[in-house]
Amino acid sequence: MATTISPHRRSLERQRIRQDWLLLAPQLILFIGLTLVPFAVAFPVLFTDRLSFQDTSVDYIGTANFFRIFNDPSVQAEYFPALWRTIRFVALNYVMVFVFGLTLALLIYEVGFTGWFFTIVYLPMMLSGLATGYIAEMLFSRSTGTVNLMLREWFGITSPIDIKLPEGTTVLLPILIGWRYAGFNVAIFLAGLLSIPTDTIEAARVDGASYWQRLWKVYFPQMIPAFIIATIFCLIGSFGVFDELIALNALSSNNEAKLLSVTFFTYAFQSQRLALGLVLTLQTFLPLVAIAVLLQRLQRRLQY
Amino acid sequence: MVSTTSTSERPAAQATTWTPARKRRLLKALATAFMLAYAIVTLFPFYVLFVRTFVSTKESVNLHLWIPRQEDISLDAEVGNLSVQYNLDLRKVKEDLGIKGYVNPRDSLRKVAEKHKVPLERMQQYFSGFGTFNGWITLLNNPAFWQSLVRTVIVTIVSIVGLCFLSILTGAGLAGLRRRYQMTIYNIYLLQMVIPTIMILIPQFLMVQGMQNLIPSADKPGYTRWAVQLIFLILIFIKGGALSTMVFTSAINQVPSELEESAVLDGASRWQYIWRILFPLLKVPIATVSVIMLPVFWNAFLEPFVYLDTANTTMLPVIANYSGAYAVNYQIIYTGVFVSVMPLLLVYLLLRKLFVRSVMAGAIKG
Known part of the structure; x- marks a missing residue:
C-alpha cells in the first residue's frame, strides 16, 4: 500500500492527522481531565485513612478500606439497607420505563404522531430532579399533600399515601420519575419503532397476526437496540439518583430516602469518611459500569 | 396506563362482527380519550404548583385547587414564630416601619406596635396578605x-x-x-x-x-x-x-x-x-x-x-x-420551584416544534 502513495499524498495525509488532533485536543483534554484523570488522582486515596477533603494528616493503611464492607458492622448497617432500597428503586424505575415510555410510544406509533401529545409527554422533562422531589412532597405529603387532601375531601379516605414512608420513596418516586422521563423514553422507543421496515409489519398483518403477536414477534425483536439504550440510561440514571432525594430531605431527617448515592455523598462530604466512601462508591459502581459498557457494545453491534 | 393499549386492542380481536371501519373509529376515540386524560394528569402537578405558591404553610392542611382568599397575619402572632414559619426578615420590618431599638421575639405584633409607637392600622396594612403572598414576597425580596x-x-x-x-x-x-x-x-x-x-x-x-x-x-x-x-x-x-x-x-x-x-x-x-x-x-x-x-x-x-x-x-x-x-x-420552596421552571417552560412551549x-x-x- 505505502509504496503506491506518492510522498506528496503522504505529507498531506500527515498534515491532516495533525489537524485532526488539533481539532480534537481542546475538548478531549477537558473530557479526559475531568472524567478519567480524577480517578487516577483519587486512586492513592483509596489506600489511606483520609477523612475529608481538607484532611492533612493522611496515613497509608493498605487495603483495609476494601474489606470494611465485609467486616465492619457499622458500615454494613448503613450500606446494606441503602443497597436494598436502591435495588427496589431501580427495579421499579425500570418497570416505569416500559409502563410510560413503551406504552406511550406504541400508542403514538399506532395512532400516528401528533405534535400536541408529544409536546405534553415531553413537558415534564423541563422539571429538575429537585423540582420532581418537591412535587412528590407537594402531592403526597402526609398532611399537606394535595392528592391526599383530595382523597380526604372528596372520597373520605383518611389513611393517606405518605411519601415519607418506606413505600413512599421507593414506589411513588419511581412513578413520578417515570412520568418525568416519559418523553425521553418515548423518543428512544419511537425511534426504535420507526426503524422497523414497514414491509415486515405489513407481512405480519396480511398473515393475520393479532396485535399481541405482532408486538412480540415483529416489533420487540427489531427494537432490541432501543431497549438496550433505555436500559443503560435507566440503570445509570437511577443508581445515580440524587437531586430528587435531597428534595425529600435525604440529607437530614428522612432515612427512607437515603439511597446509595446519598450514603456515598454523606461519607465524603459530611461524616468524615472520605476514603471509605470513595472505596464503597467504586465497589458498587464499577460492576455496574462494566455491565453498561457491555450493553453499549452489544447495542452498537446490533445496530450496524 | 398499561391496560389502555391492550384494552384498546382487545375489541379488535373479539368483536369479529364489527366492520373494520367502526372498529378503527372506536379505537381512535379510545386513544384520543386516553391522550386527553394523560394530558390532564401531566398538567395537573404544574397547576397545583402554581396554586400552592399562594397557599401559606398554615393553610396547607386544607385543600386548595384555586388561589385562596387573601390571608392576613393575626396581630397576636409572635414575632419569633413569624420568623420561623414565614421566614420574616425582622431587620427589613424594622427598617420599613421605622422601628429603632430591640424587638423582643416573644412579643406579639400588637405589642411591638404599642412599644414602638407604630399605628395599629399601619401594622395591619403592612402584614395584609402576608400569608398568601409569603412565598413571592420572601423570594423576590431576596x-x-x-x-x-x-x-x-x-x-x-x-x-x-x-x-x-x-x-x-x-x-x-x-x-x-x-x-x-x-x-x-x-x-x-x-x-x-x-x-x-x-x-x-x-x-x-x-x-x-x-x-x-x-x-x-x-x-x-x-x-x-x-x-x-x-x-x-x-x-x-x-x-x-x-x-x-x-x-x-x-x-x-x-x-x-x-x-x-x-x-x-x-x-x-x-x-x-x-x-x-x-x-x-x-x-x-x-x-x-x-x-x-x-x-x-x-x-x-x-x-x-x-x-x-x-x-x-x-x-x-x-x-x-x-x-x-x-x-x-x-x-x-414551591414558589422557587415554580419560578425556576417557568422560564424553561416558556422557551419549551414557544419552540415546541424545534x-x-x-x-x-x-x-x-x-
Whole structure:
C-alpha cells in the first residue's frame, strides 16, 4: 500500500492527522481531565485513612478500606439497607420505563404522531430532579399533600399515601420519575419503532397476526437496540439518583430516602469518611459500569 | 396506563362482527380519550404548583385547587414564630416601619406596635396578605435569589455555546471514524453515558479542589474564588459526552467530502472550511444538542451544590437552602420551584416544534 502513495499524498495525509488532533485536543483534554484523570488522582486515596477533603494528616493503611464492607458492622448497617432500597428503586424505575415510555410510544406509533401529545409527554422533562422531589412532597405529603387532601375531601379516605414512608420513596418516586422521563423514553422507543421496515409489519398483518403477536414477534425483536439504550440510561440514571432525594430531605431527617448515592455523598462530604466512601462508591459502581459498557457494545453491534 | 393499549386492542380481536371501519373509529376515540386524560394528569402537578405558591404553610392542611382568599397575619402572632414559619426578615420590618431599638421575639405584633409607637392600622396594612403572598414576597425580596438567577442564565448560555463550539471541533476531527485513534476517542466519549454522576463526583471534586488551591487567592471568599468556581462548573458542563459527540460526528460525516475538496482548491484552510462552510450546514445538530442540554444545564443541582459557595451559587441550591433545619416553609420552596421552571417552560412551549424535532433526531442518532 505505502509504496503506491506518492510522498506528496503522504505529507498531506500527515498534515491532516495533525489537524485532526488539533481539532480534537481542546475538548478531549477537558473530557479526559475531568472524567478519567480524577480517578487516577483519587486512586492513592483509596489506600489511606483520609477523612475529608481538607484532611492533612493522611496515613497509608493498605487495603483495609476494601474489606470494611465485609467486616465492619457499622458500615454494613448503613450500606446494606441503602443497597436494598436502591435495588427496589431501580427495579421499579425500570418497570416505569416500559409502563410510560413503551406504552406511550406504541400508542403514538399506532395512532400516528401528533405534535400536541408529544409536546405534553415531553413537558415534564423541563422539571429538575429537585423540582420532581418537591412535587412528590407537594402531592403526597402526609398532611399537606394535595392528592391526599383530595382523597380526604372528596372520597373520605383518611389513611393517606405518605411519601415519607418506606413505600413512599421507593414506589411513588419511581412513578413520578417515570412520568418525568416519559418523553425521553418515548423518543428512544419511537425511534426504535420507526426503524422497523414497514414491509415486515405489513407481512405480519396480511398473515393475520393479532396485535399481541405482532408486538412480540415483529416489533420487540427489531427494537432490541432501543431497549438496550433505555436500559443503560435507566440503570445509570437511577443508581445515580440524587437531586430528587435531597428534595425529600435525604440529607437530614428522612432515612427512607437515603439511597446509595446519598450514603456515598454523606461519607465524603459530611461524616468524615472520605476514603471509605470513595472505596464503597467504586465497589458498587464499577460492576455496574462494566455491565453498561457491555450493553453499549452489544447495542452498537446490533445496530450496524 | 398499561391496560389502555391492550384494552384498546382487545375489541379488535373479539368483536369479529364489527366492520373494520367502526372498529378503527372506536379505537381512535379510545386513544384520543386516553391522550386527553394523560394530558390532564401531566398538567395537573404544574397547576397545583402554581396554586400552592399562594397557599401559606398554615393553610396547607386544607385543600386548595384555586388561589385562596387573601390571608392576613393575626396581630397576636409572635414575632419569633413569624420568623420561623414565614421566614420574616425582622431587620427589613424594622427598617420599613421605622422601628429603632430591640424587638423582643416573644412579643406579639400588637405589642411591638404599642412599644414602638407604630399605628395599629399601619401594622395591619403592612402584614395584609402576608400569608398568601409569603412565598413571592420572601423570594423576590431576596437579592441572593436574583443573583442566583443571573448566574444560572450566564452559566447555561455560556455552557451551551461552549459545548457546541468544542463539539463541532470534535465532530470535525472525528468525522468518518476511519482511523483507529478516531474510533478510540469516539469510544472514550461514549464512556460518559455509563458513568453515574455520583461516581465521578467525589474523585472530580478531589481534583478540582486541588487545582483551585493552586490559583492564588482562590482559597478565600472573593471575586477571584467565585469566578474560578463558575469557570470550573462551565468546564465540567462543556467537557462533552456521548450525545454531543454522536450528533456532531454523524452530522459532519453526512456532509459530502467534495465540499471540503472544492473549498481547499479555492485556497481555504481547514479552519476556514469548518466555520465558513460547515458551520452554516450544522443548524439542525446545533439545535438538537442545545435543546436537549438546555434543561440539563438549567436544572443542574448536584454540581453547583458541590462546586459553588452558597454566596455564589445558582438557582436550585438557593431554593433547596430554604428547607432549613427547623421548620420548612414549603410555600417559598414551591414558589422557587415554580419560578425556576417557568422560564424553561416558556422557551419549551414557544419552540415546541424545534424541541420535538430535535429530540426525535437525537433519539434516532442514539
